[in-house]
Amino acid sequence: MKSKFWLLSATVLLTLAGSHPSAAHNIATLSTSFTIVSHVASAGDNGISLTVGLAEDNGDPSQCGTSTNLSATHDERVNFCYTVTNNSSTTLNFHTLSDDVSGVLFTNMPQTIAPGASFQYNRIVFATTSESPTATWVAVDQLPGYSHSSGTFNFIDITASGTALSMPFLASSVAVAMPFSSTLFGVTSDQLCVNNQGYVQLNPDLSFGSDPCSFGISSNELFPTELRDPARPVYFPFWDGALYTAGKDYYATAGTAPNRQFVVEWAGKDLKTNKLVVPGYTFELVLNEADGSIDFNYLNVVSGTSHDNGAKATVGLQGGDFFSSYSFDSASLNNSQNIHWTPVTPVVFSAYTQVALDVGAPTLSLAPTSLSASAAAGTSTTRTLNIGDAGNRDLHWNIGEAPTASQSFVSAIPGVPAFGQTPRLDIVNTYEFVSFDALNAGTLNSISSQTSVFNAGTFANNDFDVEYVVDNPNNDLYLIDTVSGVPQLVGHTGIDGTVCAVVGIRWDATTGVTYLITNDYNSGSTTLYTIDLTTAEVQLLGTTSGVFIADIAIDRSGVMYGVDTVADMTVTIDKTNGQVLFVGPTGVDVAAEGMDIDASTGVIYFAGFDNNTALAGIYTIDSTSGAATLLSPLGSIGGGMGLDAMAIAVSTSPCAIPSDVPWLLEDPISGTTTPGGSELVTVTFDATNLAAGTYTANLCVNTDVFRRRQVTVPVTFNVTAPITDRVFADGFEGSP
Numbered sequence: 001m002k003s004k005f006w007l008l009s010a011t012v013l014l015t016l017a018g019s020h021p022s023a024a025h026n027i028a029t030l031s032t033s034f035t036i037v038s039h040v041a042s043a044g045d046n047g048i049s050l051t052v053g054l055a056e057d058n059g060d061p062s063q064c065g066t067s068t069n070l071s072a073t074h075d076e077r078v079n080f081c082y083t084v085t086n087n088s089s090t091t092l093n094f095h096t097l098s099d100d101v102s103g104v105l106f107t108n109m110p111q112t113i114a115p116g117a118s119f120q121y122n123r124i125v126f127a128t129t130s131e132s133p134t135a136t137w138v139a140v141d142q143l144p145g146y147s148h149s150s151g152t153f154n155f156i157d158i159t160a161s162g163t164a165l166s167m168p169f170l171a172s173s174v175a176v177a178m179p180f181s182s183t184l185f186g187v188t189s190d191q192l193c194v195n196n197q198g199y200v201q202l203n204p205d206l207s208f209g210s211d212p213c214s215f216g217i218s219s220n221e222l223f224p225t226e227l228r229d230p231a232r233p234v235y236f237p238f239w240d241g242a243l244y245t246a247g248k249d250y251y252a253t254a255g256t257a258p259n260r261q262f263v264v265e266w267a268g269k270d271l272k273t274n275k276l277v278v279p280g281y282t283f284e285l286v287l288n289e290a291d292g293s294i295d296f297n298y299l300n301v302v303s304g305t306s307h308d309n310g311a312k313a314t315v316g317l318q319g320g321d322f323f324s325s326y327s328f329d330s331a332s333l334n335n336s337q338n339i340h341w342t343p344v345t346p347v348v349f350s351a352y353t354q355v356a357l358d359v360g361a362p363t364l365s366l367a368p369t370s371l372s373a374s375a376a377a378g379t380s381t382t383r384t385l386n387i388g389d390a391g392n393r394d395l396h397w398n399i400g401e402a403p404t405a406s407q408s409f410v411s412a413i414p415g416v417p418a419f420g421q422t423p424r425l426d427i428v429n430t431y432e433f434v435s436f437d438a439l440n441a442g443t444l445n446s447i448s449s450q451t452s453v454f455n456a457g458t459f460a461n462n463d464f465d466v467e468y469v470v471d472n473p474n475n476d477l478y479l480i481d482t483v484s485g486v487p488q489l490v491g492h493t494g495i496d497g498t499v500c501a502v503v504g505i506r507w508d509a510t511t512g513v514t515y516l517i518t519n520d521y522n523s524g525s526t527t528l529y530t531i532d533l534t535t536a537e538v539q540l541l542g543t544t545s546g547v548f549i550a551d552i553a554i555d556r557s558g559v560m561y562g563v564d565t566v567a568d569m570t571v572t573i574d575k576t577n578g579q580v581l582f583v584g585p586t587g588v589d590v591a592a593e594g595m596d597i598d599a600s601t602g603v604i605y606f607a608g609f610d611n612n613t614a615l616a617g618i619y620t621i622d623s624t625s626g627a628a629t630l631l632s633p634l635g636s637i638g639g640g641m642g643l644d645a646m647a648i649a650v651s652t653s654p655c656a657i658p659s660d661v662p663w664l665l666e667d668p669i670s671g672t673t674t675p676g677g678s679e680l681v682t683v684t685f686d687a688t689n690l691a692a693g694t695y696t697a698n699l700c701v702n703t704d705v706f707r708r709r710q711v712t713v714p715v716t717f718n719v720t721a722p723i724t725d726r727v728f729a730d731g732f733e734g735s736p
Contacts, residue, residue, distance in 0.1 A: 047087060047088055047349035047350070047351065048084055048085060048086055048087060048088070048092070048137065048139050048349045048350070048351045049084070049085045049087055049351055050082065050083070050084050050085075050135065050137045050351040050352065050353050051082075051083045051353060052068065052080060052081065052082050052083075052135050052353055052355045053065040053066045053067060053068070053080075053081045053083070053355075054067045054068065054069075054070035054078060054079070054080060054081075054355055054357060055067065055070070055078070055079045055081070056070075056072065056076060056077070056078060056079070057076075057077035057078060057079045057124050058079075061079075061122055061124065062120070062122060063079055063081065063122070064079075064081035064083065064120060064122070065079060065081055068353075068354075068355045068356065069355070069356045069358070070355075070356070070357055070358065071358045071359075071360065072127040072357060072358070072359050072360075073127070073359070073360060073361060073362075073393045073704075074127060074128065074359055074360065074361035074393075074705075075126050075127065075128065075361075076126070076127050077124055077125070077126060077127075078124070078125055078126075078127045078357065079122055079123075079124050080122065080123040080124075080125065080355075081120060081121075081122050082097065082120070082121045082122075082123070082135060082137065083118055083119070083120050083121075084113070084118065084119050084121075084137050084139065084351070085117075085118040086113045086114065086115055086116065086117055086118070086139070087116075088115060088347075088349060089115050090115065090141050090347050091112060091113070091114050091115065091141060092112070092113045092139040092140065092141055092347075092349065093110060093111070093112050093113075093140070093141055093142060094108045094109065094110055094111070094139070094140050094142070094143055095108070095109045095111055095113075095119075095137065095138065095139050095140075096108055096109070096137070096138040097109075097121065097135065097136070097137050097138075098135070098136050099133040099134060099135040099136065100133060100134050101131050101133040102133065105123065108143060113139065124539070127357060127359045128359065129359055130356075130357060130358050130359045130360075131356075131357055131359075132354055132355070132356045132357070133354070133355065133357075134352055134353070134354040135352060135353060135354070135355070136350060136351070136352040137350065137351050137352070138348065138349070138350045139348075139349050139350070140346040140347060140348050140349075141346055141347040142344060142346045142347075143322060143346060144185070144186070144322070144343075144344065144345065144346050145185075145317075145322060145323075145324045145343075145344050146294070146317050146324040146341045146342065146343055146344060147324070147341070147342055147344050148324070148326055148339050148340060148341050148342075149339075149340050149342075150337075150338065150339070150340070151295060151338040151339070151340030152338060153297060153336045153337060153338040154295075154297065154338070155284065155297045155299050155336075156254055156261065156263050156265075156284065156286065156297070157265070157299075158250050158251070158252035158254075158263050158265050158284075159248065159250060159265065159267050161252055162250035162251055162252030162263070162265065163250060163251055163252065164248050164249070164250055165194060165248070165249040165250065165251065167196040167245060167248075167249050168245065169196070169245070170196065170197070170243075170244060170245065170272060171195065171196060171197055171217070171241075172195070172196045173193050173194065173195040173196070173201075173213040174193070174194050174213060174249075175191065175192070175193055175194075175203070175213050176191070176192045176193075176194050176251050176264070177190060177191055177192075178190045178191070178192065178253070178262045178287070179253050179260065179262070180257070180260055180262070180289045182202065182262070182287045182292070183292055184202050184233040184234075184235070184294075184317065184319060185230070185233045185317070185318075185319025185320070185322060186319070187202055187230075187231060187232070187233050187319065189202050189203060191203045192251075192264070193213035193232075194213075194249060194251065194264055195213075196243060196245070196249060196266075197217075197220075197239060197240060197241055197243045198236070198237060198238040198239045198240055198243055198266055198269075198283070198313065199227075199234055199235060199236045199237070199239040199314075200234065200235045200237075200264055200285055201213070201227070201232045201233070201234050201235075202232060202233050202234070202235075203232055217241070219241035219242075220239045220240055220241050220312065220313060220314040220328075220329075221314060222314070222328050222329075223314070223316060223318060223323040223325045223328065224318060224320075224321050224322075224323050225314065225318060225323075227318065228318070228320055228321060229320070230319055230320030230321075233317070233318060233319035233320070234317070234318045234319075235285050235294065235317060236314050236315055236316050236317065236318065237266075237283055237284070237285045237296040237315065238266070238281065238283045238296075238298070238301070238310060238313050238315060238333070239313055239314040239315070240271075240281075240307055240310075240312050240313040240314075241312075242271040242272050242273055242307060242312060243266070243269045243270075243271065243272075243281070244269065244270045244271055244272045244275060245270075246268065246269065246270035246275065246276050246277075246280060247266065247267050247268030247269040247270060247280045247281075247282075248267050248268065249264070249265070249266050249267070250263075250264070250265045250267065251263065251264045251265070252265075255289075257289065258289055258290060259289060259290045260289040261286050261287065261288055261289065262286070262287040262289075263284055263285070263286050263287075264284060264285045265282070265283075265284040266281065266282065266283055266284070267280070267282050268280030268281075268282055269281045269282070271303075271305060271307055273305070274303070274305045274307075277303045277304070277305060278303070279300050279303055280300070280303060281300060281301055281303060281307075282298075282299040282300045283296065283297060283298045283299060283300075283301065284296075284297045284299075291342075292343060293340060293341060293342050293343075294317070294340075294341035294342075295338060295339070295340055295341070296315070296338070296339040296341075297337075297338050298333050298334065298335060298336070298337045298338075299335065299336070300335055301333045301334065301335060301337075302335055308331065309331035309332065309333045309334060310327055310330065310331060310332055310333035311329060311330065311331040312329055313327070313328075313329070313333075314327075314328050314329075315327045315328070315332070315333070315339070316328075317341060324341070326339060360391065360392040360393040361391050361392070361393055361705065362389050362391040362392075362393045362394060362395035362396075362673075362675070362703065362704065362705050363389060363390040363391035363395075363705065364387070364388070364389070364390075364395060364397070364701070364703050364705050364711060365386075365387075365388035365389070365390050365678075366385065366386070366387060366388070366701065366711060366713060367385075367386040367388070368385070369713065370713060370714045370715070370716075371383050371385065371683060371699070371713060371714075371715045371716070372715070372716040372717070372718070373685040373716075373717055373718070374717075374718040374719075374720065375685055375687045375717070375718075375719060375720070376687065376719070376720045376721065376722055376723045377687050377690055377691060377692055377719050377720065377721060377722040378687060378688060378722045378723075379687055379688075379723075380684055380685060380686040380687060380688065381684075381685050382682055382683060382684050382685070383682075383683045383685070384680055384681070384682060384683070385666075385680070385681040385683055385699070385713065386678050386679075386680055386681075387671070387673055387678060387679045387680075387681060387701065388673065388677070388678035388679075389673040389674060389675050389676065389677055389678070390675075390676070391675055391705075392675050393675060394672050394673070394674055394675065395672065395673040395674075395675075395703055395704070395705065396670075396671075396672050396703065396704045397670065397671060397672075397673065397679075397701055397702065397703045397704075398669060398670035398671075398701075398702050399666045399669045399670065399681065399699060399700065399701055399702070400669075400699075400700045400702070416437060416438035416439050416598050416603075416605070416648055416650060417435065417437065417438075417464075417648065417649040417650065418435070418436055418437070418438040418441075418596070418605070418646060418647065418648045418649065419433070419434065419435050419436075419447075419457070419467055419482060419645075419646070419647050419649065420433075420434060420436075420457065420594050420607065420643040420644060420645050420646040420647065421433050421434070421450065421453075421454045421457070421469075421643065421644050421645045422434055422444065422634075422636065422642060422643050422644075423642065430449055430450070430451060431449070431450045431451070431452070431453060431454075432444070432446050432447075432448070432449055432450070433446075433447045433448050433449075433450055433454075433480060433485045434446055434447060434643075435447060435482070436635070438598070438605050438618055438631075438632075438648060439631070439632065440632055441607075441617070441618040441631075441632040441633070441634045441635060442632055442633055442634070442635045443635050444634075444635040444636070447482070447483075447484075447485035448484065448485025448486065449485075450485070450487070452471040452472075452478075452487065453471060453472045453473075453644075454469040454470065454471055454472070454478070454480075454644060454645040455470060455471070455472045455501060455502055455503050455504075455644050455645065456469065456470040456502050456503055456504050456505040456516070456517075456551065456644070456645055457469040457470075457480075457505065457594075457644070457645030457646060457647045458505045458506045458507050458514065458596075458647050459507065459647050459648075459649060460507035460514060460533055461507070461512075462509070462651050462652055464482060464649040465481065465482060465483070466479040466480060466481055466482060467479065467480050467482055467645070467647050468480075468490075468505060468507075468514075468533055469487070469505075469645050470493065470502040470505055470516070470645075472497065472501055472502070473497035473498065473501065474492070474497050475492070475493045475494075475495045475496075475497045475500070475501075475502045475518075476489060476490075476491070476492050476493065476536070477489075477490040477491055477492075477493055477531070477533070477536035478490060482649070490533070490534070490535070490536050491535055491536030491537075492536055493516070493529075493531065493536050493537075493538050494536075494537070494538060495518060495529075495538060499520060499522060500518040500519065500520045500527065501518060501519050501521070502516060502517070502518050503517060503518065503519050503549065503550060503551060504516065504517040504549065504550070504551040504552040504562070504595070505517075505531065505552075506552045506553060506554050506560070506596075507533075507554075508554045508558060508560075508575075509554070509556070509599065509652035510554070510556070510557065510558035511558065513530055513575075514530065514531050514532075514533055515528060515529065515530055515531070515541075515552060515554075515560065515575065516528075516529045516530070516531040516538060517529070517549055517551075517552050517562070517573075517578075519548050519549065521548075523545070524545060524546060524548075525543050525544060525545045525546070525547075526543065526544050526547050526548060526549045526578070526580070527540065527541075527542070527543040527544075527578060528541045528542055528543075528573060528575070528577075528578030529541060541575070541576065541577055541578050542574075542576070542577035542578030542579060543578055544578055544579055544580045546566070547564045547566055547567070547571070547580050548564060548565050548566050549562040549563065549564060549565075549571070549573070549580070550562065550563045550564075550565050550591070550593060550595065550606075550608075551563065551593065551594055551595035551596075551606065551646070552573065552595065553595045553596050553597045553604055553606075554597065555597050555602055555604075555623070556597075556599060556602055556652065558575070559572055559623075560572060560573040560574075560575050561573070561583075561595070561597075561604060561621070561623065562580070562595070563586060563590075563595060563606060563608075563621075564580065564582075565590075565591055567582070567585075568585060568586050568587075568588065568589060568590065569582045569583070569584065569585055569586065569626060570582075570583040570584055570585075570586055570621055570622075570623075570626030570627075570628070571583055571626075582626075583623070583624075583625070583626035584622075584624075584625045584626030584627065585626055585627070586619075586621070586626060586627060586628040587627050587628060588608070588610060588619070588628045588630075589610065589611045589612050590608035590609060590610050590611065590619070590628065591608060591609045591611060591642075593606075593607050593608060593609065593642050593643055593644045593646075594606060594607035594643045594644050594645060594646025595607070595646060596646050596647055596648040597648065598648055598650050599648070599650045599651065599652040600650050600651070602623075603620055604620060604621040604623055605618055605619070605620055605621075605631070605646075605648065606618070606619050606621060606628070606646070607619075607634060607642070607643035607644075607646050608628070609642045615633060616633070616634040616636075616642050616643065617630050617631070617632060617633045617634050618630075618631045618632045618633075618634055619631060661697045662686070662689070663685065663686045663687060663689075663690055663695060663717060664683070664684070664685065664686070664697055664699070664715060664717075665683070665684040665686060666681055666682070666683050666684075666699070667681065667682045667684070668681065683699070683715075685717045687717070687719045690717075690719045691719070692719050692720055692721045692722075693719055694716065694717070694718050694719070695716075695717040695718075695719065696714070696715065696716050696717070697715045697717075698712045698713065698714055698715065699712070699713035699715055700712060700713075701713060
């Protein structure tokens, strides 16, 4: 039977390759793509060559720039194009890429590159800091491991001469010391943990204290097994979780140095389902000092049970995520059989090269930071606003106005205006797109009926005319009119709806980036992406296992929150890699469905269905403790319950709501300021049609600093009574 090879840990392979050590991430990876490049002429066994080209991302994920020194603006998307060429006469099948800034990018990626061929890998990143990463590419023909063959059966019976081990329990494991060291998957040690259930761990890190070996796993597994500690590789001559306590386990040393053999024998083992079965299963592990090879010998594997011939056993070798498998739950073993294992040494080539990314940014400076003026009714006056760039890239800007908060959209609507979708249980496969007041969610206002299920929703750019929603199970992005309730398709996210469900989408007002989160119900993991709201294109950020995030919300400082419905915990989520940090228990056994934050107050709201009471409601969440408090029962339409795609229509900025401020004019209203330069904007305060009084507003300076940052310039205009004294300002015109 042919051996099977799988993933080797990055540490082992990179050690073989001598690559550069990794460092903390300073660039956020957005997306990757792969391209096979046309063959080039073979240059003999000269290994591999690597080139890295940089380019500003043009939307084509397979573009390949030629620059090794690139200037970019902060947060600009940059395409790193890696091209590796196989100059050897050996076909290379597995590849690892790392650099000394971002760390390991991938490990042992399966990809065949024939002699003379090239392979292209693209990585698109947000440029955040200047750096000169050195990239290292390691290519191998096969992964390090072990091959097996049918050797000569030579069973070394040590039941009379060996040391018996006490195995009182089903999964007992006992520490044993060898007189010489053995090496398995790059780990060398003279210490073992022998397990009753037919496997042995090489144990280099633990001293033989009171209990250095833990209990084993109760049932055998498919490779790679749960025993995946790369520092403790495992020999599996006959791992069967049903092996019981009858019979004995022995160890002994045979022969003399340098040709000694260390033997571990399982003799006459019964099964917990067939206790005291006769004859019991007898087999052994032999570690050979002379050449480092390994033997599995099988004296008896037939006892008249369904476990005969290894039908319920795992047979092979494992080190971390890498393994060499002989069989799993297959009747592939026979009495008087030998399996001989010998190390396989791969052909390893490596190449490295360095590039430089110069990242700059514009820096906005405003003088003054607020404007005030006075004029008599019927007249006008001007002030000057200086827009400067103290950075090292061009500053692009434009100006608008908005009324102050006392006149804004937020205060004009009572409560917290929110939108979402709730099912109608009285009509099969029909859902209602609704609006409601989050402070009093007992009344839902139906906007339209929908046949699509929208699991995620968000407002973006402080535009509350449309809500961006993602449907299930297609994972398509729509925008839905909040007045008519009519959805319009934007595009497909590319996320397979048969595997993952999109459960949250949220626009981040601090950066202008929109995030999307999915749950994979097969693997039990949550994955975070960014999404382009104009194209629906997503870029992977990272995955966390063991949690199911119901929805996401982002506060005014940019912190992302979620609710894990597995542990009923409030969590924060790292926006760079999707990793989850627990805040605290919600205190409610709730299936959270929708979630958002009131930007005017910072209060976290989520819509949830209480599994204990079978009632839906709107909760608030304490961002410090994670505790959830029921605020209001959720109303229903047509017997529906629960709410998804929740989004709160509250402005995140005092400059975000377009409004006509007729007494305030700017010239020019947009421009480009070069580094070190400045532009003067004339601001006209026009009281032509104003009555006496005080008027306030905000000038909104929108720039491309950190993704269109917006800065507020408060404006105050004092309008006095109209001037009637037309000759002398002192009011004394004299006698006629």
